[in-house]
Amino acid sequence: MASTISFKSVGMTGQKLIESNLIPSLTPIGIKTPLKLGKKYGIFDMYTNMSDTIHDNLRNLILTNWGERLGLYYFGANLRPLTTEYSVQEEFDSEAVIRIKTATATWMPYINLIDYVSDFESYTKLSSVAQIKLLITYSVPQLAVENRKLRINLFVL
Amino acid sequence: MATEPKKITKEIRQRRYLARDFDSLRQSLLDYARQYYPDRIQDFSEASIGGLFLDMAAYVGDNLSFYLDHLYGELNPETAVENGSIERALRSSGVTIAGASPATVNVTTYIEVPTASPGDDGPDLSLLPVVKEGSIFTSDSGIPFTLIEDIRFIVDPDENGTYIINPAIKKKVGRRRADGAIVSYFLSLDGLCVSGREVRQVTTVGSFTPFRRIQLEQPNITEIVNVYDDYGNTYYEVGALSHDVVYRNALNSSSDSDLVKDGLRVIHAPYRFTKLTDLATRKTTLLFGGGSAASLEDDVIPDPTEFALPLPYSKTIKRTSLNPEKLLTTNTLGVISSNTNLTITYRYGGGLSHNVTPNSISSITSLSLAFPRNPPNSDAVKVRNSLEISNAMAASGGEDALTPRELIALIPAVKNSQERIVTKEDLLARVYTMPSNLGRVFRASITPNPNNPLSTQLFIISRDNNQRLIMSPDSLKLNLRKYLNSYRMISDAIDVLDAQVVNLQLKFTVVIDPSLNRTSVLSVVLAKLQKQFEIRKMYIDQPIIISDVINTIYSTQGIVAVDSVELINISNVVDNRIYSDVVHDVKSNTKRQMLFPPTGGIFEIRYPDVDIIAKVVT
Numbered sequence: 001m002a003s004t005i006s007f008k009s010v011g012m013t014g015q016k017l018i019e020s021n022l023i024p025s026l027t028p029i030g031i032k033t034p035l036k037l038g039k040k041y042g043i044f045d046m047y048t049n050m051s052d053t054i055h056d057n058l059r060n061l062i063l064t065n066w067g068e069r070l071g072l073y074y075f076g077a078n079l080r081p082l083t084t085e086y087s088v089q090e091e092f093d094s095e096a097v098i099r100i101k102t103a104t105a106t107w108m109p110y111i112n113l114i115d116y117v118s119d120f121e122s123y124t125k126l127s128s129v130a131q132i133k134l135l136i137t138y139s140v141p142q143l144a145v146e147n148r149k150l151r152i153n154l155f156v157l
Numbered sequence: 158m159a160t161e162p163k164k165i166t167k168e169i170r171q172r173r174y175l176a177r178d179f180d181s182l183r184q185s186l187l188d189y190a191r192q193y194y195p196d197r198i199q200d201f202s203e204a205s206i207g208g209l210f211l212d213m214a215a216y217v218g219d220n221l222s223f224y225l226d227h228l229y230g231e232l233n234p235e236t237a238v239e240n241g242s243i244e245r246a247l248r249s250s251g252v253t254i255a256g257a258s259p260a261t262v263n264v265t266t267y268i269e270v271p272t273a274s275p276g277d278d279g280p281d282l283s284l285l286p287v288v289k290e291g292s293i294f295t296s297d298s299g300i301p302f303t304l305i306e307d308i309r310f311i312v313d314p315d316e317n318g319t320y321i322i323n324p325a326i327k328k329k330v331g332r333r334r335a336d337g338a339i340v341s342y343f344l345s346l347d348g349l350c351v352s353g354r355e356v357r358q359v360t361t362v363g364s365f366t367p368f369r370r371i372q373l374e375q376p377n378i379t380e381i382v383n384v385y386d387d388y389g390n391t392y393y394e395v396g397a398l399s400h401d402v403v404y405r406n407a408l409n410s411s412s413d414s415d416l417v418k419d420g421l422r423v424i425h426a427p428y429r430f431t432k433l434t435d436l437a438t439r440k441t442t443l444l445f446g447g448g449s450a451a452s453l454e455d456d457v458i459p460d461p462t463e464f465a466l467p468l469p470y471s472k473t474i475k476r477t478s479l480n481p482e483k484l485l486t487t488n489t490l491g492v493i494s495s496n497t498n499l500t501i502t503y504r505y506g507g508g509l510s511h512n513v514t515p516n517s518i519s520s521i522t523s524l525s526l527a528f529p530r531n532p533p534n535s536d537a538v539k540v541r542n543s544l545e546i547s548n549a550m551a552a553s554g555g556e557d558a559l560t561p562r563e564l565i566a567l568i569p570a571v572k573n574s575q576e577r578i579v580t581k582e583d584l585l586a587r588v589y590t591m592p593s594n595l596g597r598v599f600r601a602s603i604t605p606n607p608n609n610p611l612s613t614q615l616f617i618i619s620r621d622n623n624q625r626l627i628m629s630p631d632s633l634k635l636n637l638r639k640y641l642n643s644y645r646m647i648s649d650a651i652d653v654l655d656a657q658v659v660n661l662q663l664k665f666t667v668v669i670d671p672s673l674n675r676t677s678v679l680s681v682v683l684a685k686l687q688k689q690f691e692i693r694k695m696y697i698d699q700p701i702i703i704s705d706v707i708n709t710i711y712s713t714q715g716i717v718a719v720d721s722v723e724l725i726n727i728s729n730v731v732d733n734r735i736y737s738d739v740v741h742d743v744k745s746n747t748k749r750q751m752l753f754p755p756t757g758g759i760f761e762i763r764y765p766d767v768d769i770i771a772k773v774v775t
Contacts, residue, residue, distance in 0.1 A: 030200030031207055042197055057204035071179060071212045072203060107204050 029053045033060060051145045054111070058138065061107055062100055062152050077103040083132060083156045092132070093118050100136065112139045114147060130156040177222045183215035234565045240436045243561050247436075250568045254434040256377030256441075257507035259352040260555030262548050264294055264518055266308050267345045269331050269543035271536070276338035279328075282320055283532045284540050285311035285344075289525035294350060294546050296513040301354050301522060302552070303504065308348035311529055320530060350518075352555060353379055353506035362386070365495040367447040375505040376439040377558065382502040384430065384443070386494045390450070393426035396576075398446055398490035402426055402643070406595070413630035417596035421636040423643075429491040439558055443501065446491020511555035518548040578644045584615065584651070591640050596633030599626070600656065602697030604756060612650040616697050616757035618658065624692060626658045626737075626761050656697050657758040658737040662727045663690070665710060666720035666772040678715035679771050685709050687765040697759045701752040720774055724752055727768065734764055 028046030030053035036045040047053040064076030077099045086092040097116050104111050115137035122130050134152040139145055170193060176185040187201055190211070201207045230236035234246035247254055266288055270280035288308035295301050314320050323346060331341035360371050384392035393403045403426045406419035428450075430443045524544065528537050559567075578584045581603050588601045599620045606612035617637070619629040634653050641651060663686065669678050689709050703722055710719050726741045739758070746753045754760055762768050 027196060028198055030205050031198065031210075033206055035206070046198065047200075053200050053205070057200075057202065060206070061204045069209065069212070071216050075203065108202075 051143050054140055055150060058108060058111060059150055061103055079154055083154055089120050110140060110142055112141060114138055179215050179219040182218040183211055186211050186214055234568055244436045247564055251571045252564055252567050254436055256439040257558045258554060258556040259379045259507040260511035260552035261349060261351050262552035263347045264350045264546050264548050265345050265347050267343060267545045268540055269341050269343055270540055271341045272339060275334055275340050280342040283530040284536055286540060287527045289527055292525050293523040294518050295520045295522045296518045298513060300352050300511050300513055302350035302352050302518055303355055304348050304350050306349050308346050310344060310346055352511040353504045355504045358501045360499045362495060362497050362499055365449040369445045369493055370442050372440055372442045373503060377507055378441040378503050378505045379507055380504045382504060384501045386499050387497040388494055390428045390494060392428040392430050395426060395429045395431055398431055409632050411632055413632050417630050417632040419595055420632060421595055421639045423639060427492050436561055445493040448492040450492045450494040507555055508557045509555055511552060513552045515549060515551050516547050518546060521546060587641060587644055595636040596630060600697050600759060602757060606652060612652055614652045614654055616654050616656040618656040618759060625763055628655045654757060657739045657755050659739050659741045659754050659758050659760050660727050660736040660763045661760055662725045662768040664770045665722045666774055667710060667716050668718040668720060669773050670715045670717050673715040675773055682710055682713045683769055685713060686769050690762040690765060692761055695759055697757060698754060701760055703750045736763055
């Protein structure tokens with residue numbers, strides 16, 4: 001007795017396909033910071049998403065000061081000196097915005113900065129250090145990332 | 158069984174070894190990561206951690222490349238930049254690192270010396286002083302000049318105890334009495350001065366330390382005058398601590414002392430040191446020997462029996478390698494006393510500014526004057542107060558210290574020099590560079606000894622005060638023997654012989670243009686020939702090319718024809734003129750218009766004014 005087999009049923013089941021590793025797993029792109037031991041992709045924990053990688057890189061760029069990056073002296077937004085030079089928030093903000101924009105344009109030109117919000121937290125009984133909290137909104141047009149927010153904490157020593 | 162392509166690819170991973178700097182290393186690492194680990198990481202942008210790691214690896218590689226290049230460059234003096242590397246290269250090549258050089262100048266001293274009694278034809282000998290070595294004169298610009306030889310207005314007494322006035326003194330009549338009688342003379346005499354200051358440094362030496370180093374306080378040391386310790390031991394400067402003898406000049410008291418000022422003495426120098434100069438600071442460090450003075454006996458006479466092959470119980474001897482230098486040298490490389498004071502006297506300073514202009518040295522900073530005949534103090538003081546100084550010529554020889562690059566440029570030249578006489582050129586160079594106070598060889602020539610294949614004949618000749626050739630004095634030959642002995646190889650024998658001086662007379666006949674004055678044409682020809690036969694142009698074994706003589710005559714304006722040129726040997730005494738006693742057959746020694754001297758001979762037209770004879774024919 002002749003049997004009819006549909007071509008649609010030819011091949012592996014979905015489960016088999018995953019087990020045979022023919023479906024590529026997510027490709028690690030960049031290293032997560034702070035560094036953590038990796039469980040899945042190797043020695044370090046990795047981002048597999050480009051937008052998260054860029055988000056992490058932007059945070060590192062803004063938190064880096066000049067002279068801290070080996071071989072690239074002018075890498076970073078260099079905000080640390082501002083925390084001691086400016087006591088007035090308006091002055092800090094105007095200079096910080098310039099520095100962040102300049103650093104981003106130099107090292108991550110594909111990022112489009114949108115908003116900048118700062119909040120000064122003075123010394124309190126609970127906290128012996130003052131903080132400047134920045135909230136930066138940006139987009140990455142090439143990745144269709146819109147209005148993603150990045151929170152940065154700067155400590156005033 | 159087929160091998161997986163991916164595995165093969167991983168096994169033969171391509172590595173590039175051309176990357177050397179930061180950018181190329183980073184790019185190479187990036188290419189490698191992208192080629193072999195695309196499934197592990199992709200983000201290597203500058204802002205990423207991956208980029209940071211890449212930068213760090215490239216940075217380390219760049220650093221390693223830099224230091225590898227740097228160290229390699231430091232091995233070559235042409236590319237070395239560190240002072241330490243340049244110093245090592247200079248030392249190993251034998252280039253001496255020196256500071257600024259001092260200037261030397263002849264300073265004329267003027268004194269007024271009274272006559273013993275009015276009208277005397279000369280100054281009072283008892284009032285003639287000796288300006289002692291070490292007196293210091295200063296130029297208008299403040300440069301000190303130290304007298305390095307005694308200026309002796311009076312010469313030491315001869316065997317009869319008679320003092321005489323130095324014949325080199327220039328004498329002028331000084332003051333006269335109203336009646337015209339001379340009461341004093343102005344005398345002047347030159348002495349050699351060298352610029353720079355002389356200082357003494359006393360350093361306490363504690364317990365024995367091998368190869369002790371003592372740094373001198375001042376830079377630009379030009380001379381270590383002397384070094385001695387409290388026990389009276391004199392330390393001698395040597396080129397290297399393995400050198401255990403030095404040469405010292407000793408006054409030549411033999412009959413030829415007017416030609417050879419000093420004799421040469423060889424002195425054993427167990428107490429010795431060598432100099433090291435820092436390239437950056439130009440400060441000098443004295444490096445003393447590695448042995449203690451307590452073991453001096455070991456240093457003086459090494460005992461060859463100590464080096465006998467050990468044969469305690471064995472009846473056979475196996476082949477043993479042996480360093481023959483062990484028999485000739487000591488292990489100590491010189492000795493130094495312990496628990497004493499070392500007194501080091503040295504001279505320092507120099508430079509272009511020390512080349513002071515004429516008549517600029519006029520002040521006396523320190524004067525040491527002695528009166529050998531002990532005159533009354535009041536008279537001596539008058540002579541002393543009359544002393545003035547001046548320099549007729551500018552000081553010369555002052556040079557700024559050579560820069561490291563200039564010193565490096567000297568390396569190729571110094572590398573060719575050596576301390577051994579190996580070639581004919583080495584021997585001639587040694588003869589000609591013997592210090593002039595040991596006697597001056599005017600010409601030297603070397604030929605193989607026809608009777609002894611292991612020996613070389615060295616012909617030498619000197620000049621007298623009238624620039625005429627004379628046999629080299631015996632003292633010079635003795636000095637030369639000692640001087641050459643330390644440089645020659647043990648199997649070499651050098652026979653020092655007198656060159657034969659062949660005196661010649663030149664006769665020539667010419668036709669002169671009748672429209673010109675004969676006398677003036679001849680005077681031009683004679684002047685040209687005298688110049689051609691100047692003794693400084695003659696060498697041992699050098700032939701005279703007669704065609705050159707004819708050419709010289711013929712090329713003079715007014716000479717129409719050269720009828721004949723004849724060279725005649727002239728010897729012994731002719732018309733009260735003294736010639737050499739060498740008889741040389743001109744005819745048989747003339748070949749192809751060339752007159753050859755005997756082996757080790759040199760031609761000389763001894764009296765050019767008389768021995769060049771012209772005849773004019775019409």
